[in-house]
Amino acid sequence: MSDRQNSTRKTRSDKERNRTHILEVAEQFFGEQGVDGPMQAIAKRAGLGPGTLYRHFPTREALLVALLEARWNELEARRQAIEERGSDSVAALKAWLEALHEFVTAFDGLPAPLREASMDNTSPLTITCEDLVATTGHFLAAAQRDGRAHPWVGARELFLSVLATVWVTGAALADQASGQALQALLRFGWETPLPDTDAPPADRRPRPDLDPPT
């Protein structure tokens, strides 16, 4: 970023100015209306033509990527904090999932494009998603090594479960209670029952019987 035009001219100053202004406006707008709000409205609120908006961010997703970048740094900091705290692996995983949850709750309607991105591989958001899955996998693996998480659970599933939880509760629109209960439900899903007997720690139960793929 900020690499100047190596050929002849410096990039015009108004360009960068407009870019950041768009980002400010979009941040506010998405915060109010959710990520599905009309792009037009952002351009209008920024006092720019639609052409300019699309020149800077050719798709809604591109705009989202730029907006999430700032928050991504914050999330990364939180990840480090969790790791340096050196708490037990389950607490760490829980903390990370909560951080992830908050990240996905940043804007209303965010889960949908993230889900899309984690499937399609063609979206600019894909890399972000894969990073998030990777970090989730990092914490999950630690918990599994300690025998505190079922070994058959995957990082991708946990990530998707966070998306699903946020999606289903409508990003804070709807009842908090269901959201929390769902989170608890999922936690009970991955967490291993009890280290309070001295039986073999991890998989006291085998992988649950999955129905054949019909």
Next chain:
Amino acid sequence: MSDRQNSTRKTRSDKERNRTHILEVAEQFFGEQGVDGPMQAIAKRAGLGPGTLYRHFPTREALLVALLEARWNELEARRQAIEERGSDSVAALKAWLEALHEFVTAFDGLPAPLREASMDNTSPLTITCEDLVATTGHFLAAAQRDGRAHPWVGARELFLSVLATVWVTGAALADQASGQALQALLRFGWETPLPDTDAPPADRRPRPDLDPPT
């Protein structure tokens, strides 16, 4: 339904004919394109003007309700079959959740309107959703009475978790594996660990600590 005009005239025959034709076309169309496909296309494929389509089904949701009605009967039959089978409560709940899963997978994109409906209370789909939640609650309660499901789990959450699972896996578009793993994750969430010790059966663990509502 099919109550004739009590005032003066019988309802015109072409009306009912068009209605059923629209339903046939819509069933196929939604099956192919998902429930978000353009309404126009349905009208066109049925050889009708958009006005006629909207006269019969004023909203996309109204059309969905009519389409789901047939499948709802099927689901109801399945419910009865499960109950008459008289299997154990956990198996019954599992079977019901699977039936529900298939119901929600009927059309691509179905989870979204159902979620909407189960929140808004203004949608024509709302009643359907509430019926589904009620039945889920029926099977869940039985399992809880047997101490085979965590007592703090609610019917609504289970229903929403089915919606969420289907949503996140993109209604059979995406990887089956993640979908099944998620289902397993959730099942581990609600199912009570083990009747293989003769300890008090149900809540071996208290309701998990929910974080205070921030």
Next chain:
DNA sequence: GCACAAATGGAGGTTATGTCCGCATGGGAC
């Protein structure tokens, strides 16, 4: 057949998306 209520169909208002191109504006040479 005839009259008329009922139903049709498509034209059209509205809102959103994304592109294209004439125009203005900022950067650099002098």
Next chain:
DNA sequence: GTCCCATGCGGACATAACCTCCATTTGTGC
């Protein structure tokens, strides 16, 4: 300072979808 021109701007426009309204057609009862 001023002039040139590449760079970026802005909004008009092409496209697509939604949904409504009303002139026209069509089926029903007599």
